[in-house]
Amino acid sequence: MSASKRQRFAKAIVENGSVGAAxxxxxxxxxTAYRWSKEQEVIDSVRQLKRAKMSALxxxxxxxxxxxxxTVTTIMNDDEVNPQTRLQAAMFLIKIGYERLDMDDLEKRxxxxxxxxxxxxx
Incomplete structure (x- = not known):
């Protein structure tokens, strides 16, 4: 079985989400699919393709x-929007802000x- 078949198979795993669908x-x-899925070549290809996909995303x-x-800031500041929705927008921004701080702190550590x-x- 050629390497190109395994590469197509690895791509199919990433695109279809499972070995069976691939x-x-x-x-x-x-x-054959489950046997190939355990080969290091296929594992490495799947990992590389997933990284490329996540990088693009x-x-x-x-x-x-x-x-x-x-958009969230506009919703939060619009007095005509339901107060509950405005509150959710504000809480979302605060939450994301704290998560970013935590991530920065973790990265430094x-x-x-x-x-x-x-x-x-x-």
Whole structure:
């Protein structure tokens, strides 16, 4: 079986969400699909394809995030919008703000630990 068949199979796993659906999409038996899915080559291909897909999604979300925040802020500031909806918009912005702070803090802590580990190893 050629590497290109396995690469198509890996792509089908990512696109279809399961080994069984990928087997059907690639017109291979389920037993072959499950055997291939355990091969390091297929595992690595699936991982790489998922990373690429998530990277593209992240870029799209980054591009759209400014408009999303503007929309939520507009809702929050519109006196004609239901007060409960305005409150939910405000709470959403606060929640995201705190989560971002937590992520920044966690990133700094991880970087410090990595530096310590490097110093310890070096």
């Amino acid at each position: 087997a059907e999409a690639c017109n291979i038996s389920t037993s 992240s870029a799209y979300m980054t591009k759209a995030s400014g408009k999303a925040v503007d 991880i970087e410090a630990l990595e530096e310590e580990a490097q110093d310890y190893q070096g």
